[in-house]
Amino acid sequence: MRQVLIYGGFMVTMSMGIRHGFGLFNLPITMANGWGRETFALTIALQNLIWGAVQPVTGALADRYGAFKIMIAGGALYALGLAGMALSSDALNFTIAGGLMIGLAQTATTYSVVYGILGRNVPAEKRVWAMGITAAAGSFGQFLMIPAEQGLLSAFGTQDALLMLALMASLMIPTAFMLREKNFHHQHAHGDQTIMQALSEAIRNPSFRLLTLGYFVCGFQVVFIAVHLAPYLKDLSTTYPAVGAPAVATTALALIGLFNIFGTYSSGYLAQRFPKRFLLSGIYLGRAFAITAFIWIEPSPMSTYIFSAIMGFLWLSTIPLTNGIVAQIFGVKYLTMLSGLVFFSHQLGSFCGAFLGGYLFDRTGSYLLVWQIAIALGVFAFLVNLPVKERAITRTVNA
Structure with a gap:
């Protein structure tokens, strides 16, 4: 179990950490190539949509043929995509490399695939705890890679920084071999449950549908804040100059990454002692209260840091809980695929949070409406997770 935790954590640290710093490359790349910012934005949007849409398919392949084979392909695609971003001077080639290739790579190297391995190799009573450990590793990667990627950019420039990240991403290939399941087999005896x-x-299970709805809210909230918190603070600078200082936004985002580590670990730990659906509901309600206080209290650097710390603690703590409930209800045979299906809803929410943040700001000149939508969605997710049933379903066949 220790080896699975170490190398699974490292895989997620690399895959989630590298992508977390892509925003730092926006202006250097677009200015160097004479592109508009929409080129880079389209690439990242495509990356997230492909990640969400293809994740269930990648999960099904991992469940069928073994996760380590999928992760080898993912590590190779990740490295090639980063190299393609570095060497592309054409917008289409850049979008193919950064959007298509890295989007596909993320389906094979992030939480869903790693959680499938954990589900099959960690005792059921420790499963959600192990998922929390791995999620914390991904959170640490997000916290670590922001200064690391900024350092590479400052020291070596855009192209060489991306090529160095490609070399780092290639380390996921030998890591995949360390996660090879020696006793993995996928046999279909007569009467066994098929993928379909x-x-x-x-899809017919009410609890699964409720979890999926809640995960949409998670994606909406975290990506809206990740993308639009900095410009929101900048807009406040006309009335509250101290809040609009660039260092405030940078510190706020760093605090989210830092407290995310503690939040994801804590959710996995607490899930061993309390019903996971109540913890999930509490997280969403806590987000709603935190956002409400943030937009109504007079802004200051300190209030921003407190908000970031609270949101960071609640940031990805939904991941081990949601995936743990899926495993508890349906078992681990198709956990990677089913986790990917739930995650697709998360990514749809992510797209809506990022897009509506910009769209409604352009229409109204304010982020207030989107903040209010985020609060309402938090209350909605609080309610829909309460009736989730955390018990294994009864089947008439041995699946």
Whole structure:
């Protein structure tokens, strides 16, 4: 179990950490190539949509043929995509490398695939705790890579920095071999549940649908804040100059990454002692209260830092809880695929949070409406997670 935790954590640290710093490359790349910012934005948007849409397919392949084979392909695609971003002077080639290739790579190297391995190799009573450990590793990667990637950019420039990140991403390939499951097999005896049967079973299950709705809210809130918090603070600088200082936004985002580590670990730990659906509901309600206080209290650097710390603690703590409930209800045979299906809802929410933040700001000149939507969605997610049933379903076949 220790080896799975160490190398699974490292895989997620690399895959999530590298992508977290992509925003730092926006202006250097677009200015160097004479592109508009929409080129870079389209690439990252495409990356996230592909990640969400293809994740269930990648998960099904991992469940069928073994996760380590999928992760080898993902590590190679990640490194090639970063190298392609570095060497592309054409917008289409850049979008293919950074959007298509890295989007596909993330489906094979992030939480869903790693959680499938954990689900099969960690005792059921420690499963959510192990998922929390791995999520904390991904959170640490997000916290670590912001200064690391900024340092590479400052010291070596855009192209060489991306090529160095490609070399770092290639380390995921040998890591995948360390996660090879020696006793993995996927046999279909007569009467066993097939992938399509598992998919149909999940879609018909009310608890699965409720979890999926809640995960949409998670994606909406975190990506809206990640993308629009800095410009929101900048807009406040006309009335509250101290809040609009660039260092405030940088510190706020760093605090989110830092407290995310503690939040994801804590959610996995607490899930061993309390019902996971209540913890999930509490997280969403806590976000709603935190956002409400943030937009109504007079802004200051300190209030911003407190908000960032609270949101960071609640940031990705939904991941081990949601995936843990999926495993508890349906078992681990198709966990990677089903986790990917839930994650697709998360990514749809992410797209809506990022897009509506910009769209409604352009229409109204304020982020207030989007903040209010985020609060309402938090209350909605609080309510829909309460009736989730955390018990294994009864089947008439041995699946």
